Amino acid sequence: MAAPVMSRRAVLQGLSGLLIGFSLADPSRALAATVVRSGEPVDDKPLASDRIDAWLAITEDNRVIVYSGKVELGTGVETALRQIVADALDVDFDTTSIIQGDTALTPDQGYTAGSKTIQIGGMQLCRAARSARQLLLRNASERLSVPIARLETRQGHVHVDGNGQPALTYSQLVDTQVFDAVVEAGDEQPNPPRFVGRSVARVDIPDKIFGRFAYVQDLRVPGMWHARVIRPPTTGAVAVARLEDVDTTSIPEGVELVRIGDFLAVAAPSEWQAIRAAAALRVQWEAKYPLPDMDDLHDALQAANADEREIEARGDAERALSEHDNILEATYRWPFQAHDSIGPSCAIADVKNDRATIWSGTQGVYPLRASIADLLGMALESVRVIYAEASGCYGHNGADDAAGDAALISQSLGRPVRVQWSRADEHGWAPKGPAMVMALRGAVNAEGRVAAxxxxxxxxxxxxxxxxxxxxxxxxxxxxxRASVAQAPPVGGDRNAPVNYVFGQYRVSVHWISVEQSFLRCSALRTLGAIQNTFANESFMDELAARAKRDPVAFRLDHLKDPRAKTVIERAADRSEWIARVSPLREVESAGEGQRGRGIAFACYENEFAYVAAVAEVEVSDREGIRVRRVTVAHDCGQIVNPNGLENQIEGNVLQAIGRTLKEEVRFDPMGVTSLEWGAYPLLTFVEIPEVDIVLVDRPHEPPVGAGEATSAVIPAAIVNAVFDATGRRLRTVPLRWRGES
Amino acid sequence: MAEFTLDINGSRHTLDLDADTPLLYVLRNELGLTATRFGCGLGECGACTVSIDGRSLRSCQVPVASAAGRPILTLEGLGTPEDPHPLQQAFIDEQAAQCAFCISGMIMTAHGLLQRNPSPTEADIKSALSANLCGCGTHLRIVRAVQRAAKVS
Structure with a gap:
């Protein structure tokens, strides 16, 4: 079927109608600050991912608009994606701009998650841009009656026979119509890269530094009210409270109440009014107390009626273990953890009879649209979700939920509504990174190798x-x-449960726990299960190395075949000046009473993507507990798009993962989450940060794979292995507690 | 409701407000000065830090009544792309941001530090910023940026 031919004018008209930045005469009184993109309907913008026009447009002044379903979450991908397109299309970086995450404008690229934006989204864009360039060359060949072999592209222009004067601009070549062509498979790199591989400065940083960047929290829509949701007194993975009664005399004048089932909200013209009304509202709930004592959490998880699935097996690990009389067994425990978003979630919804527009910091505008359409009882096509950047989310925080809140309240009130979550909303009600238990059994043989x-x-x-x-x-x-329960396909708990070491007798299995038995509402937090599983696997690898009385670095290298895996371990060891040892070395710190140690950990993300090794250097003392002094990371994610941006992500993952290892734990009592503010859920602070030294292993001829969260996965085990090296004590429960007793 | 006159970034604004309204909401919602961020509303994270009378304070904890008449500086008043404050230039040069939601609070806290102590040590900087939270783990770059700004200012 032929695709409809559309004029470029239609696309650009649709676009120009969208870029509304209205500033008032006196900017210091810009009461309705900024609406970045209005919700006016757009027709005809191609969205099917096999069409070049879904991804790219060339403007009359020869600039390039990139339409990306992957969005900037504060990790620098907007810059990196533009670098990729600039090279693939052969245009100047500065002539590109990007429109992200809008169900009316950008193709459906699922979620921006799992450090997959460059690996998947970048490659989709790259193919579209390369196809576009080929098409431009074909058009130029026709227009100039010159064979393609005599044409070349240079920075947005087509030249003939290497002539310094361009014959045509890209804009002239798409003058009368859009590309109107499909994305082809072509993999050829047009010219040597000019932008990929360089540390192009992040395009979003200046506006953020000058206070001119509009986060979703800063958007304002004319006629908008502010709303707050009143949450039940208990939290859990399933509905644990029924709304019985609201004392309507406690509703202040000028404030509207919205009640749908157990969903309760107040809305008012001013934000402070809404905050005070929410605090003053007298509500009666019938609550259940669904949670176990916190000390029993991990036993309760192991006792759950869970569905065991084998993930990988070689040989017969059970039989091999039964033949050894010196089996090592260890159980590792990980707590529920929160997303560390500094800005609580926020969304704006404008729901009218026939259409709804939602502005959200969501990681996936299309999936959110589907859930909101269902929530509002509207057709999918009637709902438009527009991404607006929020505070860093590191996974599925409250962003989508805030959008659902705003949508429901806006529909009920018939006016635009902004919902800003409180700190307690975010800490108490946003999904949590799951608590997990990992149990390992193994044995080493007389040759000092893993037998099972x-x-x-x-x-x-x-x-x-x-x-x-x-x-x-x-x-x-x-x-x-609706008193409904979340749907949770078995995802993420098996991530990096297998290892890349080659063991002859080997078995990996996962027990999937249902939502009803999960205690708290769980979803994606940075690495999904990779940080928990790698904590266990790399701790246990260290325990086996110690049992075999072997150096932890040599022991790991001995069980690996993949040269890229070996390289990152060797590079991390070299850079950190690793001295071969049998842990625990129990090095005494010369200056004080502490003991120093080093530990290494390695992972290949999802067992097939980025290779990361980290060496942690710790100091342990009764007075200060565990201090991480220095972390060395060697990192191979294939081709590097932006080295400085990559280092920024690696540094961030190192620091965040140290906080997750040493400090972060969602606390709860039988009624629900008690870690409702930062005092009860502390993050790593400036006085606790170590030095971080990074070795980037660039492989320009390997495809770029996800970077960032791969690093998080190795940090916990590197730290506990270093603590063991320093003290001889093996810590198996996160967050690590050090009380000095041996 | 009562009338308050605020002196913000060198401009005076007279507004009719509830006296207990935190300065944060006045800046963000009445004046459109959104660089000052809501992070917790409890004075725990530092995202809403502004300078009042030259001191770094958490605007979520300052009722508008007590801020009236005192000189208030927000990130918007610190510098512009054309005329950046040394701290702003240093944060750009060091690429000291990820999501950057915490960054205006970091810069305003560092501004207070450099006012008191123009030549801080690394330990001084870490100590001054220790009650400002960053979730992305940008700490190392933030420290380098403040060091860089201290050298040039």
Whole structure:
């Protein structure tokens, strides 16, 4: 079927109608600050991912608009994606701009998650841009009656016979119509890269530094009210409270109440009015107390009626273990953890009878649209979700839920509504990174090699994101309004449960725990299960090395075949001036009473993508507990798009993962989460940060794979292995507690 | 409701407000000065830090009534792309941001530090910023940026 031919004018008209930045005469009184993109309907913008026009447009002044379903979450991908397109299309970086995450404008690229934006989204864009360039050359050949072999592209122009004067601009070549062509498979790199591989400065940083960047929290829509949701007194993975009664005399004048099932909200013209009204409202709930004592959490997870699935096996690990009389067994425990978003979630919704527009910091505008359409009882096409950057989310935080809240309240009130979550909303009600238990058994043989390895874990699903399957069930507003339970396919708990070491007798299995038995509402947090599983696997590898009385670096290298895996371990060891040892070395710190140690950990992300090794140097003392002094990371994610941006992500993952290892734990009592502010859920602070030294292994001829969260996965084990090296004590429960007793 | 006159970034604004309204909401919602960010509303994270009378304070904890009449500086008043403050230039030069939601609070806290102590040590900087939270783990770059700004200012 022929695709409809559309004029470029139609696309650009649609676009110009969208870029509304209205500033008032006196900018210091810009009461309705900024609406970045209005919700006016757009027709005709191609969205099918096999069409070049879904991805790219050339403007009359020869600039390039990139339409990306992957979005900037504060990790620098906007810059990196533009670098990729600039090279693939052969244009100047500065002539590109990007429109991200809009169900009316950008193709459906699923979620921006799992450090997959460059690996998947970047490659989709790259193919579209290369196809576009080929098409431009074909058009030029026709227009100039010159064979393609005599043409070349240079920075947005087509030249003939290497002539310094361009014959045509790209804009002239798409003058009368859009590309109107399909994306082809072509893999050829047009010219040597001019931008990929360089540390192009991030395009979003200056506006953020000058206070001119509009986050979703800063958007304002004319006529908008502010709303706050009143949450039940208990939290849990399933509905644990029923709304019984609201004392209507406690509603202040000028404030509207919205009640749908157990969903309860107040809205007012001013934000402070809404905050005070929410605090003053007298509500009666019938609550259940669904949670175990915190000390019993991990036993309860292991006792869950869980579905065991084998992930990988070689040989017969059980039989091999039964033949050894010196089996090592160890159980590792990981707590529930929160997303560390500094800005609580926020969204704006403008729901009218026939259409709804939602501005959200969501990681997936299309899946959120599906869940919101279900929540509102509207057709999919009637809902438009527009991405607006929020505070860093590191996974499925409250962003989607806030959008659901705003949508439901706006529909009920018939006016645009902004919902800003409180700190307690975010800490208490946003999904949590799952608590998990990992149990390992293994043995080493007389040659000092692993004779058998058996891994089991117990994990809730790491994925309860909105989706078309789950509909309103995977929004908090849906749960409360309809007393429904989230849908959670078994995802994430098996990530990096297998290892890249080659063991002859080997078995890995996962026990999937249902939502009803998960205690708290769980979903994606940076690495999904890779940080928990790698913590266990790399700790256990160290325990086996110690049992075999072998150096932890040499022991690992001995069980690996993949040269890229070996390289990162060797590079991390070299750079950190690793001295071969049998842990524990119990090095005494010369200056003080502390003991120093070093530990290494390695992982290949999802067992097939980025290779990362980290060496942690710690100091342990009764007075200061565990201090991480220095972390050395060697990192191979294939081709590097932006070295400085990559280092920024690696540094961030090192520091965040240290906080997750030493400090972060969602606390709860039988009524629900008690870590409702930063005092009860402390993050790593400036006085606790180590030096971080990074070795980037660039492989320009390997495809770029996800970077960033791969580093998080190795940090916990590197730290506990260093603590063991320093003290001889093996810590197996995160967050690590050091009380000095041996 | 009562009338308050605020002196913000060198401009005076007279507004009719509830006296207990935190300065944060006045800046963001009445004046459109959104660089000052809501992070916790409890004075725990530092995202809403502004300078009042030359001191770094958490604007979520300052009722508008007590801020009236005192000189208030927000990130918007610190510098512009054409005329950046040394701290702003240093944060750009060091690429000291990821999501950057915490960054205006970091810069305003560092501004207070450099006012008191123009030549801080690394330990001084870390100590001054220790009650400002960053979730992305940009700490190392933030420290380098403040060091760089201290050298040039």
């Amino acid at each position: 390895w058996a891994f089991r874990n117990w994990t809730p699903s790491h994925l309860t994101r909105p989706s078309s399957d789950a509909g309103a069930r995977n929004l908090l507003a849906g749960n409360l309004a």
